[in-house]
Amino acid sequence: MNCIIIDDEATARAIIAQLCSNISSLNVLEEFPNAIQAIKYLNQNDVDLIFLDIHMPDFTGFDFIQTLKNPPKIILTTSDSQFAIEAFEYDCIVDYLVKPITLPRFEKAVLKAKSTAIEAISTEMSSSKNIEISSGNDLYVNIDRRLIKINIPSIYLIEAKGDYINVKTEDKNYTVHSTLKKIEDKLPNDLFLKVHRSYIINTKKIIDIEDNSVLIKKDVIPVSRSNRPELMKRLNLL
Amino acid sequence: MEQPNLSYIHNLSGGDKNFEDKLIAIIKTEFPKEKKIYYNNIKSNNFKEASENVHKLKHKISILGLEKSYEVAAEFENNLKANCTGGQNDFDIILQLITDFIDTL
Numbered sequence: 001m002n003c004i005i006i007d008d009e010a011t012a013r014a015i016i017a018q019l020c021s022n023i024s025s026l027n028v029l030e031e032f033p034n035a036i037q038a039i040k041y042l043n044q045n046d047v048d049l050i051f052l053d054i055h056m057p058d059f060t061g062f063d064f065i066q067t068l069k070n071p072p073k074i075i076l077t078t079s080d081s082q083f084a085i086e087a088f089e090y091d092c093i094v095d096y097l098v099k100p101i102t103l104p105r106f107e108k109a110v111l112k113a114k115s116t117a118i119e120a121i122s123t124e125m126s127s128s129k130n131i132e133i134s135s136g137n138d139l140y141v142n143i144d145r146r147l148i149k150i151n152i153p154s155i156y157l158i159e160a161k162g163d164y165i166n167v168k169t170e171d172k173n174y175t176v177h178s179t180l181k182k183i184e185d186k187l188p189n190d191l192f193l194k195v196h197r198s199y200i201i202n203t204k205k206i207i208d209i210e211d212n213s214v215l216i217k218k219d220v221i222p223v224s225r226s227n228r229p230e231l232m233k234r235l236n237l238l
Numbered sequence: 239m240e241q242p243n244l245s246y247i248h249n250l251s252g253g254d255k256n257f258e259d260k261l262i263a264i265i266k267t268e269f270p271k272e273k274k275i276y277y278n279n280i281k282s283n284n285f286k287e288a289s290e291n292v293h294k295l296k297h298k299i300s301i302l303g304l305e306k307s308y309e310v311a312a313e314f315e316n317n318l319k320a321n322c323t324g325g326q327n328d329f330d331i332i333l334q335l336i337t338d339f340i341d342t343l
Contacts, residue, residue: 009268009294010264011297014257015261015301018250018251057290079293079296099297100246100297100300102249103250
């Protein structure tokens with residue numbers, strides 16, 4: 001699991017990095033002393049797990065979570081147990097570690113994060129039936145037990161929203177219980193591109209491109225650093 | 239009075255001396271800065287900010303195995319949140335205890 005650490009205290013970051021080094025399945029990509037830097041990083045990079053301090057100046061851990069459209073799994077790290085109840089309000093929070101963190105307790109939290117990731121994959125597999133066949137220019141999606149036909153070229157954006165995806169077309173938007181991976185497999189590669197872990201775009205509908213984002217209709221969509229080269233390759237550049 | 243110790247750091251390191259040295263170096267750099275900010279805020283009667291400083295310092299207190307001192311710090315943090323400095327003397331003694339200890343490392 002690719003993870004990042006967010007904590008304004010250097011001592012805490014060093015301790016969490018050391019705890020991570022004991023677990024071979026964890027790969028620490030970056031450490032951040034504040035949430036703002038982490039948000040910028042997450043706009044361009046995919047992360048599976050965040051170790052997040054709650055008590056930070058200016059921008060708390062909870063403020064940070066609320067800025068994320070499709071948050072990865074989060075393990076909170078704090079010196080207080082008083083925020084535990086608030087933590088339960090967020091589906092993305094898998095555990096709550098009180099400092100000083102011990103290795104056995106840390107391992108237990110990571111195990112929980114892995115378990116929830118496996119559950120998510122199971123959900124993805126069971127939801128695959130909601131994206132039905134794609135024949136020619138049409139895609140059929142299962143909404144409220146009805147198979148709705150969507151004209152594929154009219155789709156300009158698909159956005160992940162937890163266990164659902166929003167399929168946006170020229171005329172209408174559809175919310176389907178499925179995943180980006182499943183719909184990506186049904187779409188023609190020459191037309192559609194996954195530019196971020198939460199977005200697939202129709203490259204023919206792009207209006208303009210800035211450094212790390214594209215404008216499609218009125219939607220500004222972030223582009224991950226890793227996906228940018230493929231996007232640039234698709235464009236008919238002068 | 240309880241004394242600071244490196245038991246937690248030793249357990250965490252699993253014998254990794256490089257990590258121990260690195261963490262102690264970070265604490266030796268970070269602790270005096272946090273302490274200075276805390277005293278400035280106390281001097282300026284910025285009790286809310288001071289409570290946040292105490293919150294951060296609590297972590298160092300716990301890392302150095304000072305369990306009872308941690309409770310004293312937690313109570314002082316709550317007092318500061320209520321604009322009261324009750325418990326400051328005891329907390330300042332803990333800070334001095336840690337200062338003396340990390341000077342020996």
